[in-house]
Amino acid sequence: MNHxxxxxxxxxxSAFTHSGKFHADDVFSAALLLYLNPEITITRGNQVPENYEGLVFDIGRGQYDHHQKNSRIRDNGVPYAAFGLLWEKLGPEILGEELALKFDESFVQPLDINDNTGEKNELATLIGNFNPGWDSKSSNDEAFFQAVSVAGMILENKFERYLGNERADRRVEEVLTEHAASLASGDTPAENTNILILPEFIPCQKRLSETNIAFVIFPSNRGGYCIQPQKKEYSMNYKCSFPSSWLGLEGEELSLVTGLKSAAFCHKGGFLMTCGTLE
Incomplete structure (x- = not known):
């Protein structure tokens, strides 16, 4: 049970953190707590009140502070900051164990490093810029909670993206199973072995790099269909590319060179082509 x-x-x-200048560490810590309980009261101050019973973070030298000499360091050598210490306990409740570890590596650790060492981090800089200027008369606490609001939106979007990718992985496996069954039954022509038709757009590039699928086709949200070439595993090169003579063309020009009546657009970078009909 997660106490x-x-x-x-x-x-x-309730929760308590330090007052004064704030950083991405305490801001994202507060945003995480508010994500889990939008009604939690977060107070800032120079010293933890005596006999305080709420959660204390980034101050007080307790479990969720990191300013003491014996503060914790990850096995990979990255020191914890308050955000990392809280995420270690709370992340698996939000994303599950595996995704929480990935999120820690890609998102939390860079912020922890920044807070502990000052190593440049663009997100930390953007959050830090919410601090009032040296000659500003505006409220520091008000600026803090403005930054927390932005951090909260970032966390919500990141969580949904991580969980969405996990759902996509499961959906791709279902589609690949259906594709294999269709090939085995003869319902899919043999020449379409390397073409996967998706019922809807699904993020699948990484998974398909491990297969022989060279192109995916899926309904476009602008109407018609999109065609995307798939990259080779551990490579930036496509398994099969659109002819260079197609790149950057659209409309009638593209129709003439491709022989496809409904051809609409081929990106000059070669990573997308659209047609009006599935055929």
Whole structure:
């Protein structure tokens, strides 16, 4: 049972962090708590109140602070900051164990490194820029919660993207199974072995790099159909590319050179072509 999560989700839950200048570390920590409980009260101050019973982070030298000499370091050598310490306990509850580890590596650790070492990080800089200027009369706390609001939107979008990719992986496996069954039964012509027709767009490039699928076709949200070449595994090169004479053309020009009446557009970079009909 996750006692930290229970504490955060209590009806009158509260948390305390330091006042003054804020960084991506305490901002994203606060955003994480508000993601889990939008009603939690977060207070800032120079010193943790005596006998405080709420959650304390990034101050106080407790479990979710990292300013003490014996603060924790990951096995890979990356030091924890408050965000990483909280994510370690709460991330699996949001994304599951495997995705939480991936999120830690790609998103949390760079922010933890920035907070501990000052190593440049563009997201940390953007969050830090919410701090009032040196001669500003505006409220530091108000600026903090503005930054937390932005960080919260970033977290929500990142979480949905991670979970969406996981759903996509499962859907791609279903489609590949159906494709294999269609080939085995003879319902799909043999010449279409390397072409996968998707019922809807599904992020699948990484998974398909491991297969012999060279092109995917799927309905376009602008009408008609999109065609995408697939890259070779561990390579930036396509398994099969559109002819160079097609690249950058559209409309009648593209129809003439391809022989496809409904050909509409072929990107000059060669990563997308559209047609009006599936045929």
């Amino acid at each position: 930290l999560l229970e504490k955060i989700k209590q009806k009158n839950a």
